[in-house]
Amino acid sequence: MITVRLPPSLAIDGRDTLDVADDVRSIAALIDAIDRRVPGFRALFDEGGCNFAVNEELVLHRVRDRALRPGDTVEIVPAIAGGAARLARVSPD
């Protein structure tokens, strides 16, 4: 299980923690899992609106590939610089 800490703007029914029991082995898979529970989360990520901290370490590069293991705690941190509303449209990937 992965424990996800959510910022206030993404809290679910007032809860700021989300337990993801799916077989999640990377941040990419975690994004899918969170998006199923928090609609719009993928869009927020695609806009560059958030970063991920895994076990209190901020991931700033190759974030989708970052491996996760059961027991990890992942915190969603509002990006210092976020809001690339057109990012997905101009990006080849």
Added chain:
Amino acid sequence: MPIRDRVATLLAELPDSPQYPTQGATVFVDLERREIRQAFTPLPVVRALLGGRGANMFYLYRLLDESLEPLHPDVPLIFGSGVLTGLAPSAARGNATSWSPESGVLMDCNAGDYFPSFMKMSGIDHLVLFGRSPGWTLLHIHDGAIAFRDAAPYVGLDNIDLRERVEADFDGRWTRDLAMAAIARAGEQLVLTSAIMAGPKACYARGGPGAKLGSLGVKAIVLQGQTRDFETVYPYKAYNRTIAQKLLDTAVVKHALKVRGTPFLYKPSRILGAMGTKNNQETTWTDRLDAEHIDPYRPGMAGCFRCPVNCRPLNELGPDAPDRYGRGDGPEYVTLGKFGPNIGVDRIESVIRLNNICNDLGFDTASTGSAIAWAMELYQRGIVTTRETGGLELVWGDAALVERLLFMTSRREGFGNVIADGTRAVERGHYPPEALRYRMAVKGLMQSDPHDARILKAFALGLAVSTRGMDHLRNRVTLEINARINDDPAFKARLYGGPVSGEPNSYVDKERAVRACENTFGVGDAVGMCRFTTKLFNSPSLPGYEEFAAQIANVTGLRFEPSDLDEVGLNIMGVERLINHRLGVGRKDDTLPERWFEEPIQVGAYKGEKIDRREFDAMLSRFYALSRLNEEGVPEVAWRRQLVAMLERKPQASP
């Protein structure tokens, strides 16, 4: 040449009528003789530098006598509002420019709140102050008419009392028909870390502007008059709605700035292991200062003139607060960092209280907090002892001691006199030369923000090359802290005009990102846009060249392509470097504190990271080449000739 001759020469060259419909006057105020003259910024200068910070540089270049000292009354202090200040959403900013008494290099600081917009609405784009007033003066500008008022009744008042008294005496109301730039006692005492307060918290902060205004004998500049709309060449309000929507749709504005203000920046820096702690001896600190812990003490948010974002957190510590410092404005991220981890304070309530005291006493919290942290490390190392401090034990985390020291500094009492001299404490004989090894400053200016830049090399380069000293607001490539963007090389290349490595700690091509940010932010200052709502600082989707060009055209009728504005940004940096060159600044000064080259980061995913001298030097050379600078960091010959021709009003060239 004396200042009056310089002004007379300049006035003879300047137009005596507006060059476009919304252009305000440049008003020259001789404080000693109480004479006022006015003219307008010439069109070629507007085309090359726009207004605000840009045109301020034109005036400083022409009026500066570098054979004097920064606090000499013949060295002018120049206020400037941007071309769009007061006209566009979130464009509420203006700059104050001079020769810094704190750093010894260019002084150029930026503030929002209401003063810059009210200046513009008073019909003044630039206000050039020189000469020393024979007595303390309050400049009262009422519907554009300027009067010299005796400021004796206000001398000795700090910001809270001064604002109450002025509001009552002038029968006006802040934010409705009254705005003010003023100094508190720190400015009167020529404290080098003092600010010019432009609101309850907003201030022209960096480089000792409070001391400069105090040295001219000016306690306050009060602007009074009803807010008004402008007569523009084309309608502009419809496009304002487009700009406002763009601001409000941006994720970082929606999820962070509007909700908690800039303190949201604390957590990412802390988790990264890049939070300057105990004068940057360490780089992480307690999560008890994360922005959510301010929530219980934040009754609401406030904002600058006609800004839809409202990112300024108010604070209230509760009914048990013992005095007036239980409520106020802020803290911003800078103050949170400088009066939290940097001095070892771990209680949010203490940080809020120290913030409120700084705002009342009129301090630049960046320079003041850094000067205290520097003193604390010197005490820790035994370089300073209780013999020098007058018995004060400068131990980390003692908020009560810091509070006492702030009041002493504002009056230059005891060891407060040492803190009041900021980065110049060694030069003025307070500390031995070995203390410089622990001074976290570049070009004589303490670092503006708490982010330790040993990891992010683009941040490091930006702090090194910033023309006013160690300051993130001139060129910070903030998007380096965004994994989504780092992982999208094509998008990143579009943002910066070419490839930039996605690895935060790489040196590869980071000069390109710094150049792009410096140009964009320079233009932002020249139009009056807030940094937090300017493209590239907080988001790639905020207003930038395209929006600025469109609204400049609507307002002034002047056409700029985005590429023209990029040139304007480069020109502003070029003129600033020409000014700095006259003040003796060169490549040796585009560097970083010794600690960042010598001591690696001790925590986090980037443990072991520091600045490699050879890599840094190569990156600096690439930055110079990209910026049309020679190896000394001065505009290369052909460009220099063009800039000088524009500045000296020779007809043959414009850059």
